[in-house]
Amino acid sequence: MNSIQKQKGLLIGLGIGLIVIAVLLASFGGYLTARGAVDLGSAAGIVKLVFGILMLVGFFPAIMGGIKFIWVGYSLVATMGSIKQGNIAKDGGTVNMKKCDKCGTELKDGQTECPECGKKFEA
Ligand SMILES: [Zn+2]
Structure with a gap:
């Protein structure tokens, strides 16, 4: 297992963890909000309602963060794919360099x- 696969596993693990947290926040938040709303006359009811709403609000960043982590995790696989295909230039920069169609030399x-065979190209 190389480091990219480890990072992918970690990111997807974190993403799934965040989505689980989001689902728990939505469930408990919904439950507490409903219980608090029924019991608004007492301090305990108001506390339940406030915590319930806070948990429901927390659901959104948790689910977005989870989706983002999973997305980034899968994008790493795409990056690894293009490294395997040799599309990364020697300087680590340009992808899909042009080659001289006569001798195969990479062109900037x-x-x-x-620079090898002197064949001319249109700019
Ligand atoms: Zn050439």
């Missing part, structure tokens, strides 16, 4: 002449 952006 804007080069109008192959």
